[in-house]
């Protein structure tokens with residue numbers, strides 16, 4: 001170890017994480033009346049200012065805030081964006097105190113400890129370690145602490161209007177594995193039309209709910225076919241009906257049935273492909289049933305993520321893992337969707353790397369504190385390798 005190698009200040013990291021857990025940042029779009037990110041963004045802004053970063057705390061929507069800090073490089077190196085969300089899901093039904101930050105057996109408990117204040121605290125600690133050691137990378141290091149990941153990713157969308165970097169790391173929990181792929185999703189709506197009639201007049205009525213059943217049966221068949229398509233890290237894509245609504249009263253043929261559905265996508269799949277899949281199903285039902293009338297509407301989608309494992313950011317991260325953790329972690333994939341896909345879409349190759357924990361969005365949530373320290377150590381090394389020093 002050279003004289004001024006970065007050293008993670010464990011005590012400071014512990015206090016930082018506990019302080020962040022104590023700041024309520026429940027996403028108000030998920031939980032009406034939720035506190036939002038104003039307090040935590042202001043707090044992070046102060047911490048970054050104390051590290052002499054260039055800091056901007058911005059209101060991106062009423063009471064929703066991003067906090068961005070830049071450790072300006074000496075020049076000539078690659079820039080790196082460390083992205084983390086500061087919002088959490090709600091605390092109702094939790095069986096532990098959500099904001100106390102209880103510490104037992106190496107675990108720090110509380111809402112957001114795992115998802116993902118542990119990762120954010122590690123990002124801050126990594127930059128602090130460089131500043132403490134007087135190490136200034138060649139390229140810029142950007143700390144992008146964003147709002148609203150748990151709902152609509154407003155924070156990262158706004159961040160990407162002004163911020164670009166040569167690579168990104170999102171510190172969602174990965175058990176200290178290097179995650180290079182995750183699924184995307186597509187939402188769609190199918191409105192099935194029937195003909196309303198008195199329940200005693202079958203010749204006049206067309207039952208929209210029973211017709212919708214034909215579509216649902218085909219959806220199940222589609223799910224079976226999708227199992228044949230697999231990705232080495234992500235497994236098969238999937239489809240499920242999310243909501244159904246229809247009918248007016250017991251004695252009337254329903255003239256309307258609405259099904260909303262979600263299709264989870266693999267790299268290489270997109271909304272246009274899903275639209276074709278669903279249109280094919282509707283066309284086939286129509287060819288067998290003259291009375292089947294349905295309209296498909298594509299609602300919203302987010303892309304999947306797949307990063308080339310030979311990219312410099314992946315190599316830098318794995319090298320740092322080897323050095324700091326004493327092992328090279330396997331590549332992993334995640335089934336859920338993350339902000340990393342938005343970064344990649346904006347041309348910033350992004351991997352996910354973060355601590356070990358349990359109970360994200362659950363009744364009991366904790367993060368293993370040692371894994372937060374390890375995350376910070378790996379990040380500090382990765383910055384030096386990737387951005388140059």
Ligand SMILES: [Zn+2]
Nearest residue numbers: 115116149172
């Ligand atoms: Zn998260």
